[in-house]
Amino acid sequence: MTWCELPGYWVGNEAIQNYGCRMFGGLGITLQLVVISVALGCVLGLAVALVRIYGGPVAGRVALAYTTFFRGTPLLCQLFLVYYGAGQFRPFLDSIGLWGFFRDAFNCAAFTFTINTAAYQAEIFRGAIQSVHRGQWEAARALGMRWSQILRTIVFPQAAIVALRPLGNELVIMVKSSAVASLVTIFDLMGTTRLAFARSFDLSVYLFAAVLYLVVVEAIRRVWDLAERRLTRHLHHA
Amino acid sequence: MKAPIVVVALIVSMIAGHAAPAASKEWTTVRIATEGAYPPFNFVDAQGQPQGFEIDIARALCERMRVTCTFTTDDWDQLIPGLRQDRYDAVMASLEINEERRQRIAFSRPYYRTPAAFMTRKAAPVADLSPAGMKGRKIGAMAGTVYAAYLEDLYKAGTEIRLYASLDEASLDLALERIDTVLGDKIALFEWLKRGKEADCCVFQADAHPSVSHFGEGYGVGLRKDDTDLRQLFNRAIDEIIADGTYQRIRSGYWPFPLR
Numbered sequence: 001m002t003w004c005e006l007p008g009y010w011v012g013n014e015a016i017q018n019y020g021c022r023m024f025g026g027l028g029i030t031l032q033l034v035v036i037s038v039a040l041g042c043v044l045g046l047a048v049a050l051v052r053i054y055g056g057p058v059a060g061r062v063a064l065a066y067t068t069f070f071r072g073t074p075l076l077c078q079l080f081l082v083y084y085g086a087g088q089f090r091p092f093l094d095s096i097g098l099w100g101f102f103r104d105a106f107n108c109a110a111f112t113f114t115i116n117t118a119a120y121q122a123e124i125f126r127g128a129i130q131s132v133h134r135g136q137w138e139a140a141r142a143l144g145m146r147w148s149q150i151l152r153t154i155v156f157p158q159a160a161i162v163a164l165r166p167l168g169n170e171l172v173i174m175v176k177s178s179a180v181a182s183l184v185t186i187f188d189l190m191g192t193t194r195l196a197f198a199r200s201f202d203l204s205v206y207l208f209a210a211v212l213y214l215v216v217v218e219a220i221r222r223v224w225d226l227a228e229r230r231l232t233r234h235l236h237h238a
Numbered sequence: 239m240k241a242p243i244v245v246v247a248l249i250v251s252m253i254a255g256h257a258a259p260a261a262s263k264e265w266t267t268v269r270i271a272t273e274g275a276y277p278p279f280n281f282v283d284a285q286g287q288p289q290g291f292e293i294d295i296a297r298a299l300c301e302r303m304r305v306t307c308t309f310t311t312d313d314w315d316q317l318i319p320g321l322r323q324d325r326y327d328a329v330m331a332s333l334e335i336n337e338e339r340r341q342r343i344a345f346s347r348p349y350y351r352t353p354a355a356f357m358t359r360k361a362a363p364v365a366d367l368s369p370a371g372m373k374g375r376k377i378g379a380m381a382g383t384v385y386a387a388y389l390e391d392l393y394k395a396g397t398e399i400r401l402y403a404s405l406d407e408a409s410l411d412l413a414l415e416r417i418d419t420v421l422g423d424k425i426a427l428f429e430w431l432k433r434g435k436e437a438d439c440c441v442f443q444a445d446a447h448p449s450v451s452h453f454g455e456g457y458g459v460g461l462r463k464d465d466t467d468l469r470q471l472f473n474r475a476i477d478e479i480i481a482d483g484t485y486q487r488i489r490s491g492y493w494p495f496p497l498r
Contacts, residue, residue, distance in 0.1 A: 084407075087414035103416055105400075185378070185400040185411075195401065198382035199390065 007208065016208045019196035023205070026192030027212055033106070033178050033188060037113035038121075038171055044114065045121030052126050063122070070119035076180045078116055083108040083184045109181040113174065120170050128163035129155055161231050168224040172217050189213065265468055267306045269326040270296050274311035278492055279332045282311060292330045294488045295349055295479070299459075302475035318343055321460055327468060329460035336454065344463045346472040348456025350489075350497040354385055354446035355424035357431075359412060359439050364419055367444050372397045376417040378408035385421045388452040406430060413439040421446060428493060448498065 001009065004024040008017025016023075052063040070078065086093060086102035093099040101107050132155045140150040182191030193209040196202075229236075272292060274282040280290040288309045300307035312320050317329045321343060335345045356367050365371060373396040379385040381401035389399045400417055402408040408420045409427065413436040420427070424445065431437045446453075459472050479485040489497060 084410060087410065087416075090414065103414075105416070183403050185402055191401070194381060195386075195390075199387060 013202070013204050013208075015196060015200035015202035015205050019192065019200070019205060020208075022187070022192045023189060023196060023209065023212070026187050026189040027216075029106075029186065030175070030178050030181075030188040030190075031216070033110055033113060033181060033186075034171070034174050036110050037178075038117055038174055040110075040114045041117035041121055042167075044118035046125050048118060048122035049125035049129060052122065053129060067119040067122050070116050071123065075112070075116055075177050076183065079109060079112045079180055079184060082112045105181075105184045105186050109178075109184060109186055113178065113181075117170060117174055120173075121167065124163050124166045124170065125159070127166075128159035131162045132158045157231075161228075164224065164228055164231060168220065171220055175216055175220070176213060265303070265305050265471060267308065268300060268303070268328055268468070269308050269310065270300075270328045270330055271310050271312050271317055271320060271326040272296075272329070273314050273317065273331040275314070276332055280330070291350075291488065291492045292332065294491075295485065296330050298479050298484050298488060299472060299475040302478050303471045305471075318460065321462060324462075327461070327465065328472070331460075332457050333460045334454055335456060335458045339460070344461045344465070344469055345458035346461065346469055347476055348458045349476050349485075351448065351453070351456035353424040353448070353495070353497065354388065354421060354453055355427055356443050356446060357409065357412060357420045357422070357427050357440050358418065358443040359415070360441050361439070362415075362418070363443060367419065367446075369393050369395070369397065372419075375419070376400055378402055378411055378417040378420045379422060380405045380408060383422075384452050384454070385423070385446075388446065388449065389421060391452070409440070410436060413437070419443070424495065425493065425497075428495075442495070 002021060004021040005017050006020070008014070008020045048063045048066060051059050052067075053060075055063060082102070083105065086099075086108065090099055093102055102111075136154055136158075137150060140154055145153075178188060179190035181188045182194060185191070187195070189209055189212060193205050196205040272280040272288050272290075274280055274288050276290075278290050280288060280292045283289045288311055293309065296307060296309070310326060312325075314331070317331055317333070318339065320326060321329050329343075330349075333339070333345075335348060339345070356364075358364050364375065369392050372393060376398040377389055377393060378400045379389055379402070381403060386399070386401050389397075393399060400408070400411070402411070405420075405422050405426055408417070408422065409430045411417050412420045420440075424442065427442070431440065431442075461469050461472070476485075486496075
């Protein structure tokens with residue numbers, strides 16, 4: 001018996017035992033999707049936030065339109081638009097060599113989740129950056145610091161404290177939202193669970209999936225507690 | 239609870255002139271019930287009359303059995319109770335034969351099955367649709383269906399199985415060349431192929447092996463367990479209309495492929 005059959009064996013449930021390995025495999029796919037999209041979304045989101053704040057009126061409007069659209073429409077709708085929409089633009093995608101990318105369901109999901117979470121993260125970063133008082137900018141300029149230097153050494157460290165909690169929330173939401181990937185044939189945790197249920201007609205596989213999601217979310221919460229303690233260590237007095 | 243229903247059923251059947259089914263009963267009239275809400279198999283036309291493939295088959299069977307048939311419609315949930323309470327003698331409403339229903343009613347031999355078919359792209363036919371021949375390829379099916387279970391059981395090793403929320407999504411992905419073939423209900427796939435646009439891409443390539451353990455025994459006439467003579471009449475009539483081509487003539491008016 002392999003390790004992934006053990007939980008089902010312990011609770012004495014045949015369906016969870018039989019499909020345990022596939023469900024853990026699905027959990028791996030879920031984690032890959034979330035890690036890739038949240039990491040790339042973080043970079044993209046930060047860029048969008050900077051454009052919104054410092055990019056001038058035109059670029060700022062474009063960035064605002066981007067965040068408004070992706071925060072204002074359902075993730076499932078966006079995923080279907082990308083997955084089946086890519087098919088409608090196949091000749092165009094072929095001509096620029098991108099069809100190979102969009103042909104794959106995992107890529108479509110990772111792409112959609114990235115641009116979706118980037119929109120949310122952009123708003124989080126914008127709020128956090130703007131929470132740093134203007135006076136600090138002016139003081140830094142007076143000391144002759146460069147723009148990039150001010151951002152890196154003064155604004156970002158303070159903004160990070162403000163952004164940390166909402167970013168954690170966004171990560172947790174992405175873990176749960178990623179279940180929609182199962183609707184474009186990806187065998188993530190939800191996809192494998194649906195398969196297990198369709199074969200066994202045993203609802204407890206959904207309960208097991210819920211527990212796995214819960215464990216992941218709890219792990220994220222604990223890591224975030226540690227990160228917050230580290231970022232705010234200068235505020236704690238011995 | 240049960241006794242009053244039996245009494246009411248007895249009274250109703252006596253008023254209707256039908257004695258409780260006896261072994262040596264001579265059948266002259268057969269009352270057939272259908273649902274009337276499952277086109278094109280059975281539906282109700284503008285005049286309120288039951289129509290459809292199953293009604294046409296029923297008429298042909300009645301002619302063969304030399305009995306007069308009357309048709310009624312009833313709610314799906316009421317069909318089996320209604321049959322048992324002698325409100326009608328036979329049910330032809332795409333009633334799938336299974337063990338659970340066999341506990342309560344009898345079935346004739348199946349008068350149709352929905353074939354499981356592989357659909358492929360015209361431009362890229364798959365030479366060998368067997369599990370060995372499909373190695374390294376991608377098959378789509380609708381999640382949670384018998385077709386998905388069939389693929390899981392027979393094609394899991396070496397073939398990538400993609401499961402969709404709906405059959406149309408799988409068909410669309412076949413058209414987009416994301417998968418190599420779709421396995422599904424041939425009648426439902428046929429509807430998609432008729433609709434055009436993306437459907438121009440694709441054709442039926444072959445039927446799947448008619449595995450009874452996966453795809454069931456088919457659809458039969460629902461009958462009371464006591465009416466063994468009526469069951470024999472139906473079985474013989476089904477054999478006869480298949481043998482003399484009547485069945486095929488009716489079926490080809492609806493679908494260009496056999497329902498076995």
